[in-house]
Amino acid sequence: MSPRATSLLAIFLLGTTAGQMLFKAASLRGARAGRSGLWPQLALEPLVWIGIAIYALALLVWLALVSLLPLWQAVMVANLDILLVMVGGRIVYGERITLPRVVAVSLITVGVALAGWSS
Numbered sequence: 374m375s376p377r378a379t380s381l382l383a384i385f386l387l388g389t390t391a392g393q394m395l396f397k398a399a400s401l402r403g404a405r406a407g408r409s410g411l412w413p414q415l416a417l418e419p420l421v422w423i424g425i426a427i428y429a430l431a432l433l434v435w436l437a438l439v440s441l442l443p444l445w446q447a448v449m450v451a452n453l454d455i456l457l458v459m460v461g462g463r464i465v466y467g468e469r470i471t472l473p474r475v476v477a478v479s480l481i482t483v484g485v486a487l488a489g490w491s492s
Contacts, residue, residue: 374442374450381438382450388431390457394465395424401466449488456482 374382399420403411415421439447456478462468 374446378438378441381434381441382447385431385434385438385451386454386457388427388434389451389454390461392424392427392431393454393458394461395420395427397462397466399424446488449485452485453482 399415399418400411402420403414403418435447435451438451459468459470459474459478463470
């Protein structure tokens with residue numbers, strides 16, 4: 374994978390991971406507010422809209438990435454966000470990382486890395 378493709382991939386992964394973290398934060402805020410109707414509350418939550426904007430930018434990066442790589446390869450390596458979201462959930466929200474999750478994500482990550490970076 375070229376340095377340019379690797380850079381685009383890193384930006385894409387950071388964007389999708391940040392979007393997931395923002396969506397989680399927005400849902401926690403909405404649940405804590407205790408207002409009736411979580412969906413209307415989320416529609417007014419700025420973090421949801423920031424997350425959507427980040428996803429929109431990540432989509433543009435994705436389009437640039439798939440112009441450089443075969444689609445199968447781009448999809449494979451983009452799935453590394455599973456690892457980033459798990460680690461981000463632990464760091465930001467204190468979510469538990471159990472041994473079965475570590476094993477599963479490790480197997481996925483190794484498989485994706487081997488398939489995605491092979492020529």
